[in-house]
Amino acid sequence: MGYDPGFFWVLAPFILLCMVLYTRAPTTNYIFDEQEALLANPYVNATGGLRYIDAIFRDFWGLPPDRSVGSYRPVPNFLWRALWAISKQPFFHHFYNVLFHAVNGALLSLVTFRITRRRGTAYLAGAIFVSAAILTEAVSGIVGIADVFGGMGALLAVLALALPGWLMPAGVFVALVFGLFSKESAVVCVPLVPFAALVFSPHLHPERPARILRTLAALVASVFAFVLYVELRKRWFPSPTPAELLEPLPEGASALSRAARSFLLWFHQAPLPKDPLNNPLAEVDFPHRIAGALRVYWRGLVQVVFPRTLSGDYSFPQEPAPDRLVFAESVLGAVALIGPPLAGIGMWIVGVVRERAARKEIVRLGLAGKPAPGRPRLAILAAFLFALAPALVAVEVFVLRPRGISLTLRGFSWAILAVPVFAISLGLFADCTRGVVPPDAPEAPRPLGRAGLALVAVGLVWLVVSYFPHSNIPVVLPTVRAERFWYFPVIGTSLLLAVAFAAAHERLSKRPRFRFVVPAVFLAFFLFQCVKAYAHAMDYRSDLTFWEATKDAVPMSAKAHLNFSVMKGARGDMETRLAESRKALELAPEWAMAHVYTGDTLCRMHRPDEAWPHYEIGFGRGPNEIGLLALGLQCLYDEKKLKEHEDALRTLAEEHPGTWLAYLAIDTLDNGEKHGGVDPKHRPRSYNEGPKENAE
Numbered sequence: 001m002g003y004d005p006g007f008f009w010v011l012a013p014f015i016l017l018c019m020v021l022y023t024r025a026p027t028t029n030y031i032f033d034e035q036e037a038l039l040a041n042p043y044v045n046a047t048g049g050l051r052y053i054d055a056i057f058r059d060f061w062g063l064p065p066d067r068s069v070g071s072y073r074p075v076p077n078f079l080w081r082a083l084w085a086i087s088k089q090p091f092f093h094h095f096y097n098v099l100f101h102a103v104n105g106a107l108l109s110l111v112t113f114r115i116t117r118r119r120g121t122a123y124l125a126g127a128i129f130v131s132a133a134i135l136t137e138a139v140s141g142i143v144g145i146a147d148v149f150g151g152m153g154a155l156l157a158v159l160a161l162a163l164p165g166w167l168m169p170a171g172v173f174v175a176l177v178f179g180l181f182s183k184e185s186a187v188v189c190v191p192l193v194p195f196a197a198l199v200f201s202p203h204l205h206p207e208r209p210a211r212i213l214r215t216l217a218a219l220v221a222s223v224f225a226f227v228l229y230v231e232l233r234k235r236w237f238p239s240p241t242p243a244e245l246l247e248p249l250p251e252g253a254s255a256l257s258r259a260a261r262s263f264l265l266w267f268h269q270a271p272l273p274k275d276p277l278n279n280p281l282a283e284v285d286f287p288h289r290i291a292g293a294l295r296v297y298w299r300g301l302v303q304v305v306f307p308r309t310l311s312g313d314y315s316f317p318q319e320p321a322p323d324r325l326v327f328a329e330s331v332l333g334a335v336a337l338i339g340p341p342l343a344g345i346g347m348w349i350v351g352v353v354r355e356r357a358a359r360k361e362i363v364r365l366g367l368a369g370k371p372a373p374g375r376p377r378l379a380i381l382a383a384f385l386f387a388l389a390p391a392l393v394a395v396e397v398f399v400l401r402p403r404g405i406s407l408t409l410r411g412f413s414w415a416i417l418a419v420p421v422f423a424i425s426l427g428l429f430a431d432c433t434r435g436v437v438p439p440d441a442p443e444a445p446r447p448l449g450r451a452g453l454a455l456v457a458v459g460l461v462w463l464v465v466s467y468f469p470h471s472n473i474p475v476v477l478p479t480v481r482a483e484r485f486w487y488f489p490v491i492g493t494s495l496l497l498a499v500a501f502a503a504a505h506e507r508l509s510k511r512p513r514f515r516f517v518v519p520a521v522f523l524a525f526f527l528f529q530c531v532k533a534y535a536h537a538m539d540y541r542s543d544l545t546f547w548e549a550t551k552d553a554v555p556m557s558a559k560a561h562l563n564f565s566v567m568k569g570a571r572g573d574m575e576t577r578l579a580e581s582r583k584a585l586e587l588a589p590e591w592a593m594a595h596v597y598t599g600d601t602l603c604r605m606h607r608p609d610e611a612w613p614h615y616e617i618g619f620g621r622g623p624n625e626i627g628l629l630a631l632g633l634q635c636l637y638d639e640k641k642l643k644e645h646e647d648a649l650r651t652l653a654e655e656h657p658g659t660w661l662a663y664l665a666i667d668t669l670d671n672g673e674k675h676g677g678v679d680p681k682h683r684p685r686s687y688n689e690g691p692k693e694n695a696e
Contacts, residue, residue: 005119010109014102014130021131021533022098022139025541030090032312032546032563034142036061037080038093044080052081056236059270060146065239069478070270072237073146075182093142094540100148101139105130107155108494114162115203116451117444118502124522125455125498129490133307133532134300138484140537141312146183147487153179153186154466154488157193161218162204165427168214169221169420176225184269185488188466190226194219195461199348199454202355203446206438207372210430217426224419230267235411239270272478277559277591279480280321281472291325293472294333296481300467301336304486304493307529310536312550314481315559317587337464337471344460351453358439358450372435382428389422448506452499459499462492543567551580558588562597569601577601585614592622596632603635611635612645619652623661627684633668637677642669 030039043050043062050058055078058064060071083093109126113119129135138144153175160171172193179186197218201211245264249257274282281289296319303310322330396415400407407414440446466488472480505518539549544567551560565580581598588594599614615632622628636642642649646669653662668678 005109005113005122007106007110010123010126011102011106014105014109014126015099017127017130017530018098018102018105018139021530022101022136022537024091024094024140024537026091027542028090028094028540029542031141031540031543034090037143038084038088038090041077041080043077044084046081052078055081056232059237060143065237065270068237068239068270070239070272071146071184072233072239072270073181073183075149075178076143076145079145090142094140097142097145097148098139100145100152101135102130104148104151104155107152107159108491111155111158112455112495112498114159115200115446115455116448117440117446118448118451121448121452121498121502124501125494127526128497128529129494131526131529131533132304132486132490132494133310133529133536134303134483134486135490136310136533136536137312137482138487140540141484144484144487147185147484149182150179150186151487151491153177153182154189154192154491157189157222158196158200161193161197161200161214165210165214165217165430166424168427169217169423172218172221173225173420173423176222177229180225180229185466185469187226188469188488190222192458192462192465193222196458199351199458203451203454205430206440206442207435208431208433209436210433213426213430213433217423217430220419220423220426224423231412234268237270239268241265241268242271272476274476275478277316277588278478279472279476280316280319281480282476284321287325288321288323289476290473291322291327291330292319292480294331294337295319295322295327295329296333297467297471298329298333298336300481300483300486301333303483304490305497307532309553310483310532311553311557311560312483312539312546313557313560313563314479314554315557316480318554318557318560319480337468340460340464344457347453347460348457351450351457354450354453355439358447359437362437362439369437371437374434375432378428378432382425382432385421385425385428389418389425392418392421448499448503452503455495455499459492459495463489463496466492544571556587558584558591558594561587562594565597565601569604574601574605578605590621592618592625593628594618595621596625596628600631600635603632603639606639608636608639608641612641612648616645616648616652619649619661619665620655623652623656623659626660626664626682629661629664630678630683633664634677634683637668637672642672642677 037060038044041062042048043055043058045062047062050062055074058074058077059068060073060077061069062077063069080093083096086092105126108129109122112125113122116122138147156175157172157179160168160175162168163171176186176189176193179189194215198211198215201214202209205214245261249261253261276283281292284292324330393415396407396413399405409416439450467485468474470477470482470485501518501522505522508514508517536549539546544564547560547564547567551557551564554560561580562584565577565584568574568580569577578598578601581594581601584591585594585598595614595618599611599618602608602611602614611632615636618628619632633642636645649665649669653665656662664678664682668675671679
């Protein structure tokens with residue numbers, strides 16, 4: 001039968017593959033939001049006496065709750081802080097993310113092998129996942145570690161389903177807590193892991209499937225992890241309530257609407273920024289938002305299979321809001337969103353029927369061994385714990401509270417222990433049930449018609465459910481589209497593709513003329529993914545290369561052109577900077593930053609008179625963009641043109657009372673000589689510079 005692929009045997013080739021595909025040049029610098037995540041992160045840099053444990057009180061960017069943009073991910077920050085003292089080189093902090101991606105590929109292979117007992121299919125699933133070019137942003141980019149760790153938590157939770165019943169809830173719980181505190185996207189595991197338990201139980205525990213009990217145990221553990229995560233986040237990171245949740249519901253709102261509002265208030269997600277430039281769907285009505293989201297979903301799904309073009313940005317107007325509700329990509333997106341979960345459930349039902357038929361056939365042929373006996377002693381322990389769980393709650397509610405006695409564990413009622421006790425009891429019940437006849441020999445490869453069908457069922461549901469929170473349908477996200485959003489869904493598509501290739505090869509290999517067809521098709525698919533992944537990873541050689549590749553890949557993105565212009569300007573190529581700034585302005589004429597940066601380019605070329613009209617428009621459209629205001633005012637001061645535009649600046653200040661423009665323009669006019677321009681504490685952080693001294 002050969003050997004069972006152990007974790008490290010699987011990991012070794014995947015590490016090599018990841019290193020070849022995703023490793024950036026050793027001379028790379030911090031690119032895009034890596035600047036804010038590491039160089040400007042007050043927590044990572046221990047600014048203001050922040051302790052190591054203080055990651056739980058800061059967001060992903062090291063900011064306090066009142067300044068957060070909604071990303072609460074302390075686990076990556078813990079790692080960055082621990083390794084920051086070793087090296088501050090971007091290559092170092094990027095490289096271990098590459099290794100963690102290989103770990104996830106190995107975990108997916110182990111999951112696949114546990115279900116199918118087929119080494120080839122297991123390696124296939126891991127290789128497809130590791131080489132998926134659409135994941136390059138998450139793997140080669142340093143901040144993608146949040147996605148990688150979140151995916152790791154999900155895979156560990158699924159792998160934990162193979163543990164004995166009494167231990168499985170703890171494994172699922174720990175894995176999901178790790179995933180949730182790495183990235184909030186791991187919330188998708190709350191329904192997905194129990195569904196995986198429902199489908200996989202007969203394959204992971206063929207003698208005692210007890211699928212309902214194991215599913216309930218996984219569900220209790222998953223929900224417990226989610227509730228604990230939310231409660232701890234609210235205590236450690238009390239962010240403001242989003243304004244839309246403070247608005248009263250209309251009279252006559254349905255019970256469902258009220259329940260949804262109550263849940264969102266309890267969940268208490270920090271307010272997410274809404275910038276129409278990064279997400280044009282933020283300013284359209286709900287039907288058009290759905291249509292645009294379905295188009296984006298379909299395009300991403302195509303990229304998973306055929307990543308012809310990859311990009312680190314899809315800002316306006318590259319992905320504009322649609323002007324129609326029904327068009328080809330919205331229809332295809334709707335079909336691809338609704339169809340897979342229904343098909344997955346259908347395949348699970350077919351798999352259950354086939355499994356039962358296989359067990360009956362084994363018995364009919366007289367090949368069945370003696371089923372495993374029940375475990376009465378274990379059943380007694382399970383029953384005791386099952387009764388103990390509600391008893392703990394009853395003691396709290398009916399005995400301690402009426403007497404004013406409060407017993408707590410880190411601020412939580414001690415009765416919370418009833419939840420893990422209950423989950424363990426369910427797992428014990430699963431382990432003590434009377435055994436059934438296994439449909440397959442213990443070490444024999446399992447038929448893809450059953451085991452493969454189970455992987456396909458989970459993969460189809462996983463694809464849609466794990467993408468849905470990123471779809472801009474349930475909630476408007478800060479960005480309209482990002483390839484890193486596909487890290488979780490590609491776990492599902494990797495299972496689908498692995499089974500598809502394996503099943504096709506199994507069928508065609510019986511016909512000599514066609515036995516090399518599937519290997520050839522897979523090799524072409526795999527090499528294409530590898531080539532595109534490597535090419536996109538090479539875009540991360542430097543910030544200049546990254547933005548040049550981005551504006552070439554998505555020529556309609558104003559943000560890509562503007563950032564490329566900044567990179568060229570930083571290297572002294574002001575003519576190219578001016579041309580690219582004007583291109584960005586042409587694409588997004590209402591964008592304050594494009595106006596200010598175009599003005600700043602002209603100002604730095606010592607053409608302040610040409611710069612002023614752009615500054616004036618940009619200041620008026622972004623009166624609270626303190627970085628833009630300081631940038632423009634400082635250059636005008638340096639060029640000795642500030643006083644020349646004093647009347648216009650004071651008029652702008654009067655037109656925007658209570659804004660940063662009203663304060664900073666007047667302060668710079670009145671105190672510019674004392675400060676040498678803009679007050680230094682309000683000047684923007686320089687490129688490749690750490691957090692400002694007054695950062696909180």
